[in-house]
Amino acid sequence: EAGVAQSPRYKIIEKRQSVAFWCNPISGHATLYWYQQILGQGPKLLIQFQNNGVVDDSQLPKDRFSAERLKGVDSTLKIQPAKLEDSAVYLCASSFSGSNTEAFFGQGTRLTVV
Amino acid sequence: EDQVTQSPEALRLQEGESSSLNCSYTVSGLRGLFWYRQDPGKGPEFLFTLYSAGEEKEKERLKATLTKKESFLHITAPKPEDSATYLCAVGGNFNKFYFGSGTKLNVKP
Numbered sequence: 388e389a390g391v392a393q394s395p396r397y398k399i400i401e402k403r404q405s406v407a408f409w410c411n412p413i414s415g416h417a418t419l420y421w422y423q424q425i426l427g428q429g430p431k432l433l434i435q436f437q438n439n440g441v442v443d444d445s446q447l448p449k450d451r452f453s454a455e456r457l458k459g460v461d462s463t464l465k466i467q468p469a470k471l472e473d474s475a476v477y478l479c480a481s482s483f484s485g486s487n488t489e490a491f492f493g494q495g496t497r498l499t500v501v
Numbered sequence: 502e503d504q505v506t507q508s509p510e511a512l513r514l515q516e517g518e519s520s521s522l523n524c525s526y527t528v529s530g531l532r533g534l535f536w537y538r539q540d541p542g543k544g545p546e547f548l549f550t551l552y553s554a555g556e557e558k559e560k561e562r563l564k565a566t567l568t569k570k571e572s573f574l575h576i577t578a579p580k581p582e583d584s585a586t587y588l589c590a591v592g593g594n595f596n597k598f599y600f601g602s603g604t605k606l607n608v609k610p
Contacts, residue, residue, distance in 0.1 A: 486592030
């Protein structure tokens, strides 16, 4: 079974530029999560989709971050404009049916904002 | 407020020295408790799911247990390759999925 795919693996941008991350979840998984992980900390949920609807985006900085999940499958997370404090690893995860089933993670995208 | 707290933040063990990691939680409507292992530069790797108090799961040198307020990850006779950050996550009401900040384990040969 293929795992969660993310791209790119690494990205370096200057502050105020924009960047987008892509995620392809495990086939058949209805729930998709985007997390931000700052070095030395646990993952922080940014947004959670159930199929193509948003379940929770309470911690998403909506003035600069946006996310979509087209047709309930792939998802993109965008930052525009980026700030220095956005430097982190962005993790995508998917699960079969929500918070009562385990989530599987991709390798993440390491973003450096300079 | 829903919260997941892991302790200790860091743990250094000698090879063969058994110990336990703790995950305490206050979550409305526990739907599942999950343990993950994370190696540097990689995404978290799923280890165990626990659903109800008294439940236990084992895998090689790892054993996870669950009570109504906390979970323990017991590591028996660890090896250097067990060195990693261990993350606890809790599934709560409204499909929310919360992570603790992790325990960084270092096993020395």
